[in-house]
Amino acid sequence: MAAGSTYTPIATTTLGSNTNTVTFSSIANTYTDLVVVVSAAISGGATDIQYRFGNGGTIDTASNYSTTVLYGTGTAAGSYRQSSQTYILADYYAVPSSTLGNSAAIFQIMNYSNTTTFKTALNRSNQAGGGVDATVGLWRSTAAIDTIRFYANTNGTQNFLTGSTFTLYGITAA
Amino acid sequence: MLNIIAGTLSSGVAPVTSSYESIATVTVGAGGSSTITFSSIPSTYTHLQIRGIARTATNVSLGLRFNSDTASNYSRHYLNGNGASAGAGGGASSTSAYAGTTATATSAFGANVIDVLDYKDTNKYKTIRALSGGDNNGSGFVQFMSGNWRNTNAVSSIDIFQVDGDTITQYSSFALYGIKGV
Numbered sequence: 389m390a391a392g393s394t395y396t397p398i399a400t401t402t403l404g405s406n407t408n409t410v411t412f413s414s415i416a417n418t419y420t421d422l423v424v425v426v427s428a429a430i431s432g433g434a435t436d437i438q439y440r441f442g443n444g445g446t447i448d449t450a451s452n453y454s455t456t457v458l459y460g461t462g463t464a465a466g467s468y469r470q471s472s473q474t475y476i477l478a479d480y481y482a483v484p485s486s487t488l489g490n491s492a493a494i495f496q497i498m499n500y501s502n503t504t505t506f507k508t509a510l511n512r513s514n515q516a517g518g519g520v521d522a523t524v525g526l527w528r529s530t531a532a533i534d535t536i537r538f539y540a541n542t543n544g545t546q547n548f549l550t551g552s553t554f555t556l557y558g559i560t561a562a
Numbered sequence: 563m564l565n566i567i568a569g570t571l572s573s574g575v576a577p578v579t580s581s582y583e584s585i586a587t588v589t590v591g592a593g594g595s596s597t598i599t600f601s602s603i604p605s606t607y608t609h610l611q612i613r614g615i616a617r618t619a620t621n622v623s624l625g626l627r628f629n630s631d632t633a634s635n636y637s638r639h640y641l642n643g644n645g646a647s648a649g650a651g652g653g654a655s656s657t658s659a660y661a662g663t664t665a666t667a668t669s670a671f672g673a674n675v676i677d678v679l680d681y682k683d684t685n686k687y688k689t690i691r692a693l694s695g696g697d698n699n700g701s702g703f704v705q706f707m708s709g710n711w712r713n714t715n716a717v718s719s720i721d722i723f724q725v726d727g728d729t730i731t732q733y734s735s736f737a738l739y740g741i742k743g744v
Binding site for chain 2: 393394421454455456457466467468469471472496499502504506509510512522524525526528559561562
């Protein structure tokens, strides 16, 4: 069996001002999976993080996404689904608050650069006062992903707050 | 890896990328495969992680066995969401651990991240955990899964398969990684 070191930091964004979107673009196709670690606060709180993928620098805003959620509220567990949406839902009860450090999310974007399969991403989110979520999202496209855009809700009315961090890693299989 | 992530979140320290190494990849070819096998796993790591995508025709739960042990030496549990409600289940004397989820829609593949802790420690039984999900745009599951192998032998091989016997289809792919300790 071959062995090689991997889990490579690609890019980190620490917000210097409030913004509605955070984008990783021109992602090299030299990895197998991507991992994104997000520690964010959102203005007003109680707003979902949503995300979209793109190829060739163009974000797909069509209804090619779906999400299945498993959540815990602190008093109950449940599940939720969105089909044929214009984004993947990153969280449901573990939505970021307006306080930095109260939420964390780690995204696993699998086999992102192949051009044979639709793309599937997992996410685990926590929010200290909200709950805990696990989500699986599907992008019904066989295009390689070279752009990922996170939204503090795609309606554009709220922002990720200054100090929020987004870190992208690449993992290469043998 | 967990320490790497925790360090990143808490203090901003750079990941120790040399502690996470790729060992092997299995990609399913035309005609599909009943089992994904990693064999001759080196004993030079502390933990293992398996990352992969998988598709099957009908049934979605993936099982995992160590060292080709097909006896009832495993316990296993899951907590899942099907888009409408949460569910849970498990078994105390099973013939495999639960390890993942497939998708079943055309071109859709389930995603799986499986952690195998202390795989070479001969003083303890072996426990795995997985975060997995397969979304078919209208159906599917997201799941936490786990398993315990009641055996103290070091793990040298791992088999992954669909527990109801479905074929794992072409383009499904799993990669094995080793995580070093100090």
